[in-house]
Amino acid sequence: MLATQYVTGMRWQDLWNERVWSKIGAKNPFICGLAQDGTPLAAGLHNTTPEDLLRFTMIYTPSWNVVSDEKIVSDRLLKSIQTMGNPEAYKGSTEEQYGTDWFGEVPDYNSAQWDHVFNDGAMFKHGNMGQGIYVDPARDFCGMYFGLAPNQDEISGIDHSPGYLRNAAKMLAGG
Structure with missing residues (x-):
């Protein structure tokens, strides 16, 4: 975020709204948490509605044109996101264990802010307190x-929602 602000001379949230949010038919503003000096907080505190979040996730799918007149995520960028992860760096990590618990299968790596990426190109991003997006x-x-579940498994149990989304994608695709 800071590098983007430095290179463009724009506040991150303004650039994000100009290049992405304003193009997906979002009904509500994208709200980004800021430090006292106006620095965007990269570790969460991004808020929107479920409907607008789904509009955002659709820009990674072949149905991007349902929410936008312009292709925002190019095929080249998507392929880069899906393949730039390092399976060796992921292996044995805490994220790998989370993914295995959540999905009931071992994701292959993480990449470009996506916490879990599978070799079939599916991607998952986890948020704090029981929230996430899955794109296939x-x-x-x-x-x-x-949801509002604490992140600790010993308090709220294992979050199986990511696995449910992955299984729904497979079942709806006939597999």
Whole structure:
């Protein structure tokens, strides 16, 4: 975020709204948490409605044109996101264990802010307190969920929602 602000000379949230949010038919503003000096907080505190979040996830699918007149995520960028992860760096990590618990299968790596990426191109981003987005471009599927569960498994149990979204994508695609 800070590099983007430095290179463009724009506040991150203004650039994001100009290049992405304003193009997806969002009904509400994208709200980004800011430090006292106006620095955007990269570690969460991004707020929107479920409907607008799904509009955002759709820009990664073949159905992007349902929410935008312009292709925002190019095929080249999507392929880069899906393939730039390092499976060796992911192996044995805490994220790998989370993914295994959540999905009931081992994700292959993480990449470009996506916490879990599968070799079939599906991607998942987890948020704090029981929320996440799942995008499966090959199956033209996206989904999101949210809740208020603490992150600690010993308090709220294992979050199986990511696995439910992945299974829904597979089932709806006939597999």
